Amino acid sequence: MEHIRVTSKGSVGKSILLVLILGAVFIAALMLINLDIQKFFERLHNVPDVLSRMMAVDFTIVPDALLNIVTSLALALLTLVVAVFIAMFLSFLAASNIAPNRFVSVFIKSFFAIVRSVPSLVWGLMVIASLGFGNVSGFVTILISAVGYITKTFTGSIEETGSEIIEAMKSTGASWFKIVYHGLIPLCITAFISWITVCFESNVSESIGLGIIGVGGIGLLLTQAINTYNYAQTTTIVIMICLLMVVLELVMTKIKNNIKIGNS
Amino acid sequence: MNKQLIHNIPLNQRDSKKIFVFVVVFFTLLILSLVYLKISFIEMLVGLPSFVMFFFENFFPPSVENLQQYIPAMVETLGYAVISTYISTIIAFIFGILISENTNKIKSLRVITRGFVSILRNIPFIIWGALLVYIFGIGGIVGVLALILVTIGFLSKSYAESIDEISGDKLEALRANGSSYFQILFHGVIPQFVPSWINWTLFAFEINVRASAVLGIVGAGGIGVLIDTNINLFKYGEAITIIAVFVIIILLTEFVTNSIRKRFV
Numbered sequence: 447m448e449h450i451r452v453t454s455k456g457s458v459g460k461s462i463l464l465v466l467i468l469g470a471v472f473i474a475a476l477m478l479i480n481l482d483i484q485k486f487f488e489r490l491h492n493v494p495d496v497l498s499r500m501m502a503v504d505f506t507i508v509p510d511a512l513l514n515i516v517t518s519l520a521l522a523l524l525t526l527v528v529a530v531f532i533a534m535f536l537s538f539l540a541a542s543n544i545a546p547n548r549f550v551s552v553f554i555k556s557f558f559a560i561v562r563s564v565p566s567l568v569w570g571l572m573v574i575a576s577l578g579f580g581n582v583s584g585f586v587t588i589l590i591s592a593v594g595y596i597t598k599t600f601t602g603s604i605e606e607t608g609s610e611i612i613e614a615m616k617s618t619g620a621s622w623f624k625i626v627y628h629g630l631i632p633l634c635i636t637a638f639i640s641w642i643t644v645c646f647e648s649n650v651s652e653s654i655g656l657g658i659i660g661v662g663g664i665g666l667l668l669t670q671a672i673n674t675y676n677y678a679q680t681t682t683i684v685i686m687i688c689l690l691m692v693v694l695e696l697v698m699t700k701i702k703n704n705i706k707i708g709n710s
Numbered sequence: 711m712n713k714q715l716i717h718n719i720p721l722n723q724r725d726s727k728k729i730f731v732f733v734v735v736f737f738t739l740l741i742l743s744l745v746y747l748k749i750s751f752i753e754m755l756v757g758l759p760s761f762v763m764f765f766f767e768n769f770f771p772p773s774v775e776n777l778q779q780y781i782p783a784m785v786e787t788l789g790y791a792v793i794s795t796y797i798s799t800i801i802a803f804i805f806g807i808l809i810s811e812n813t814n815k816i817k818s819l820r821v822i823t824r825g826f827v828s829i830l831r832n833i834p835f836i837i838w839g840a841l842l843v844y845i846f847g848i849g850g851i852v853g854v855l856a857l858i859l860v861t862i863g864f865l866s867k868s869y870a871e872s873i874d875e876i877s878g879d880k881l882e883a884l885r886a887n888g889s890s891y892f893q894i895l896f897h898g899v900i901p902q903f904v905p906s907w908i909n910w911t912l913f914a915f916e917i918n919v920r921a922s923a924v925l926g927i928v929g930a931g932g933i934g935v936l937i938d939t940n941i942n943l944f945k946y947g948e949a950i951t952i953i954a955v956f957v958i959i960i961l962l963t964e965f966v967t968n969s970i971r972k973r974f975v
Binding site: 468472475476483490493497516519520521524527528559560563564565572573575577581583585586590652654655658659665668669672680688691695 | 753758834840944
């Protein structure tokens, strides 16, 4: 029986080469950084002890944690709304098919590319350095990263609509605001809402993370529990964070699906 | 008269009552959250401008004297991202196969893996970092571990979705030919999965570079330690230099990943 090759000879050679390159990069990365694996393994025998102490749940922290979860959620919601307003405005100025001015569009895009490449926690460190600890710092930090994210995604959605509709509306004599308000917003609203739900999720997770560096919310409570070596409370709070995020994900997916079905 | 007529044409035929209720509920939620957080409108309005003012007054000019000292930490940060992306890609691929209905017919196993992965994904990575530092102590390997866990969570879900998108017809045709499970996997699933695999992995790498910079804040090594200490010591000029170098690295990474994407996907 004749043997039929499933993959061609050339592609085998290519994939071997690819694997070699990838392997070389991995080994180079391992060599370049100092991981002190030995120290890590030495410390491993402490781990079962810590883990066994963490296998406890402290229900007394639950009401406090719930209040802090509300703080985190409120912070995320507030920032989301403000960010959507700002980003909606900016993204119509930045989308290349509707932008009134090319330079403004390029400027907004590159400015937010830089803003987005700084992680939110680093923004957080800078904001806390200037405004001090507290909810206002959290608000400003999340606002910066949320505006960056929403502007980018909204701009993408607007650009996807192409230029035909805009041209058609222009030929009827519609002004810029009318094109945006009656032409583009109804067209993009589904995409916008699904981006907003994604952004809300990331806002919540950011506001939790910001607690670690001193902004209020559930993250701060967790840091306090960790710093006081309160094992049971740590476990409880982590479980609650996880539950919160899972519920949030389910709700957001449901909203997204509802809108998709409602519009089609 | 004519104008009146034009205005009477409804441009959107939505249920206005529903929207009204939604808006009212939404704004009450908003005001409640403002009250709950004890943020006043003035603070809200002033917050961002005053931060920007402070930013330009204190963080500039950047001091570039110690630029060479930052290079090892930069390399370390990139290295963490590379290693964690590699390891998590392999593990996430197995999980992805276990989650997808196309490749795993055992429902209980699917549900268990999905639940496990969603726990990994849903805890924010900085919380993972803090927890692992708490358990294992400070050190670079803890950062890598945290990155691996979160990336597994993210990639497994994305991989599973991509595998789900592969049409069942082709796999069925292979099965009808009498091919074994692994033959279907290697000749049916993987070749179709490779483009999205490359796409998601590069995306995960971008996220990891960003995340590995932050992990230093909780004591897990990398460039974040430098940013954190410099800000805490009020050396804002040096902090902004590190951040600027870091931004350049991220933009470069994005450029490289995008050009890889264009070639292979």
